[in-house]
Amino acid sequence: MSRYTKCESCDTLIQPNQINIYDKTVKPGIQARLWECPSCNHKQLIMVSDKTARRMMQDNRKDREKISGINKQSALLRKNNKLTQTKAQTFLMQVEKIQRQIDKRTEQLDTRVRSLTNEYQEAL
Structure with missing residues (x-):
């Protein structure tokens, strides 16, 4: 059974293998982990870490x-x-x-x- 993720913006159901998770430096030492909806390109924040x-x-x-x-x-x-x-x-x-x-x-x-x-x- 596959788990789907729902885009907060367009409500599209996305399979895990379609999600590209990446890190973005907010400022030195602070990183945001995000993924982008393949349907609407909305950036979804997962977490911010230091x-x-x-x-x-x-x-x-x-x-x-x-x-x-x-x-x-x-x-x-x-x-x-x-x-x-x-x-x-x-x-x-x-x-x-x-x-x-x-x-x-x-x-x-x-x-x-x-x-x-x-x-x-x-x-x-």
Whole structure:
């Protein structure tokens, strides 16, 4: 099943493969992520970010990779019948700690990006 996006201007339903997402520098350090409707060429703002927001997104990506690594290690030990209860608990605690960091950072990131988007929306 395909997800469609609706243009805010002409109400055309657009398939994801028709959307070209690009970044535009608003001012040094501030970038807007946009896409253009293939039907009416209306520019649609997705988000505005600064260096701090982009760093936070990168930190979240790295933390998700850490969780993936822990899960792979756990699966390998389980497959080889070497996953002990203690080791499983340790893995679980590590994943939960990292996930809490991601959740906290994501909340801060959402607030920051919303604020930047509101601030620079008119400049676009």
